[in-house]
Every structure is written in structure tokens, then in C-alpha cells.
Amino acid sequence: MKYSGIPSVALVIALNIGAAKADVESLDPIKITTHDWSGQIITTTIMGEVLKRAGYNIEYVQADYIAQFAGLKTGDLHVAMEIWETTGREAMDEAIETGNVVSLGESGMIAIEEWWFPSYMEDVCPGLPNWEALKDCAEAFSTAETAPLGRYLGGPVTWGGFDEERVEALELDFEVVHAGTDAALFAELESAYQRKAPIILWLYEPHWAPAKYDGKFIEFPPYSAACYQDATTGVNPSAAYDCGKPTGPIWKVAWAGLGQKWPGAAQAISNFHVSNAEMSAMISKVDLEGQAVDAVVGEWLSANEERWQGWLK
Template structure:
């Protein structure tokens, strides 16, 4: 199974003659574990690659929006799935201050947006066009939102991207934060099983996109002016009257990592992961109930020809 990009393999092999020092192998490298299943998988693959190289690894539970101070302080050493469309302002501050450095793209193709299970299109004629939501919002209303429709937004500590778009596009919906990724999935499952209306902020890659036939609302294309210039877009009085900006998923580390663990820094810099690899593993964890560690171990065993050159290039 070809699960990492060809470019990665080529780049890694090309660097074989320039193997880095291992550094402080007696001290653990601490990787941030955030709130969603895909990130757990991404992080554990990275961690297992580091272990194969000869490092000690600790997985540290860390809030996605507020982990950057700890990373800048060297209490967390790397985070390997950061979404550009939903990262706190503190990240940029810590990069500018020199406490954090980027390690390059993860190359995980991604999209975020306002979404709905496919059956909901019958309850809101005109979908996927966003304008249709103006006329059918009452179909999404609940006791806590009436007369507005309900949008199930990301958990509060992930930011408020759904709410921002409801405001920007003047859509008559109230954004209600979900409690967790699991709560978002429960909403999709219940809506699909009961054939009830649901509008939700969601993303891909995610196994639920296929399991519940989730579709994205067509919003005005997101570009930089939308987020800074109220005059841009369909609402001349507000920003965020557009779709999410194109998402880049990247890796970052404590600025001292390269000096302390040179080979580990090289491994994480060259590490990439594809949607085709990640999404099936997410289904094994969230649908089949398998532990992340078990799923990642199976992937590592089946794909050694893909990840091993990355480790070898940094260590031999």
C-alpha cells in the first residue's frame, strides 16, 4: 500500500549520505497529542518511527489551541498535525519570538467547511448552495435556538469557525459548540439514523465523511481579503463571509529540538502522511473500536518499506 508520497521517499533516500547525529537518546522526546482521532494516529506513527530510530518517546495530552507556550518552553517538543485554518494566534507569536520552528507540510490533503448528511438536501431545497440556508433555517431549529436554526460547531477550544461564517454571511443560525469530536460524530450518526436535519462544522479527512455521506455547503471561495476586508464578498459589512481558507496541515517543533535530537528533527521534517493512509485507520479506531496503538502497529508492520527509508536516511 502506497501511503506516503513518492517525493518523501525520494527525498529521504537522497539524504542517506547525510545522516544526522542522534543526540540525547537518554531523554524522551515529547509529542503533543490533541483532541481528534486523526491527530492521534499521525502522532503515534511519528512516535513509532522515532522509537525505531532509537529514541524514547512520550505522548503528552495537550490542548490544541493552547499548547504553543509549552512547546516554546521545551516542555513539549513537537506537534505533527497543525491545521492552518484553525490555529491560535499564539502559534504565530511563538514562531516570531523564536521558540517554535516549522518542520514542513504533513501533506495531508484536507478541507474544512459547513456540512450536512446527504439526506438533509431534501429538507433544504437548493443545497449545496449556501443561499438555500436563508430560506430553510427553521427546519434546523431546536428548543435552544428557535427561531434560528442550529449549527453544531467545533468544540469551544477549537475556535468558532462555524459561528464566524453564520455571522459573516448573515445566516439565521445559532452556532452551538459540540463537547468533543465524539459529540460531532454522535450528531452525524443520530441525524443519519433518524433522517433528521443537521448542519455541522466538519472536516476531511475523516472516516465519517464516507460513513454518513457528508456533503459540504458551497460557500464563496475563501481568500485573504474575505478575512480582513468587510467590503469583500456578499456581505459588505462583515468579514468571514466566505468558505474556510484553503487548509495547510503542517508540523512544528520546539526550537531547541534540532540541536538536542538532530536525527529526530530530520525524521519529523521528512515525515508525511496521506489521506489514503490516515482515513482507514481512523475508521478502525472510531468505528471498530480498536486502540490507536494497535492500529498504528499494524500499519507500521505492513508499510515498513515506506517509513523505514525515512528513519534510515536520518540515522545511517
């Protein structure tokens, strides 16, 4: 057969992949952690797929949100794409202080995680969203299992958040009940909302829920680092955590050896940046429309090629 001088598509792809792999510093797998909520899996998959396109070998590893720092310190895990200022800052700071973990900067997303209630609960608990209203109407949030105590539905216990400590410090007549999974948390919200049943729960942004449901975050005493660390600070001079949760960036962190072994990947991860609005829209497609994470990520990559190509430079 006569050679036309035009390489086949398969050959072009193979040549391009070979060239990309020749440029990366190591073909050992970069182990990026995934957790149990859709947004984090989306964030991680975006970064992982960008690195794959650059020729890196990527391995996604399911890991506990806080316990993952043990693996990051030893180098058994390499990258965590979402450490929330609201719940992960203490663990992140401790890990960085060891010298075995480094921050790769902000992700572009700003975290809010706090107690949230649907607006119809204001009819039975006047004074909301001020936290002190909860002192007078805890029973309005009770269930058969917790009565007369109110029921606060927290996130999975692995998320942290100090909700039990907050209840005790603020002397609230609430029992903290943890949802088993992120999906279970929002399934219970949907069920309660449709029935206008009592509920107060952990809600967070970026996420689709604050846009879908009419409600408000509880206004606790403002967060300060001293509130968490010094019992004498705050409205209860005998207890720490007598304030709301912090808000702030969602951070990217890595094993300290990442930049030496895979400097190009470390730079690309540092350059990663998405907004709350972008992430909320992608979470909606996965959680509300039932689209696969890979499909949603693929659509985002196609629409933002120039942008993520810039992360690799």
C-alpha cells in the same frame, strides 16, 4: 553450560536497543502533543513509535490544540504533528514569527473542514449546497432548544474555526452549538442520520464520515486571507470571516530548539508523510471497528517498515 556462540533473543534486543540509544543525541524526552481526535492521535503515535525504534525517549502530552503554541514557544513542548491549514494557520504563523517555533513541513495530508449536511436535507432546503439557501430555510435546521434559529453543530470550542463570526458576517439565522468532544460530534451525526433528523455540522477530512454518510459540504464564498483580515473584503463589507474556511496542508511544527538538541529526530519528523486515504482507513479501524490506536499503528508500522525506516535516514 556450554556457550553455543548464538546470543539469546533477549540479548540481541538489548544490544540493538543499546546501540540505537548510543546513536541518539539526547535521552531527554521529546514531548509530542496529542489532542482530542483519533486521526491526530494516530499520526502522533506513528511518529512517536518510529522515533522510539530509533532510540529516542518519547513522551506523549495531552494539550489543547491552539493553546499548545505557548508550550512550543518556551520549549516545554517540542512537537505538534497536526496543525491544520483550515483552523490553525493563524496561530502557527504567529508562533513562527516569534522565532521560537519552526515548521517541519507538510504531513502529506490535505485538510478540509467545513459545514456539512446530509443529502436528505436538500428536500427541505432547496438550493443547497449554496450557502445562500440557508438564509431561507434556517428553521429547517432548528431544534427545540434553538427554534426558530437553525442549529449548527460545531466542533469542540478549542478547535477554533470562526463559526460564530461566520454566522454573524453572513447574517445567517443560526445558533452555533459546540460538541463537547470529537466522539460526541459524530455520535450526534449518526443518531440524526439514522432518523433523518435535521442536522448541519462541522465535518472534516481526512476522516471516515464523508465516505460513510451521503452528504455535501456547504459552498460558502471562497476563502481568502483578506476575507479573514479585512472587513471591507467579501460579500459583507462590514465584517470579516464572510467566507468559507481555507483548505490546504496539515503541517508539522516544533520548538525551534528541536533541531539543535535532537537533529536526527527533527529530520525524521520532517520526512514523515502519509496520505488522506491512509489516515482515513486507520481512523475507520479505530472509530468504527473499535480497534486500539496502538494496534492500528502497529499494523501500519509492520506493513510500511521500509518506508518509515527511510524517514530515519
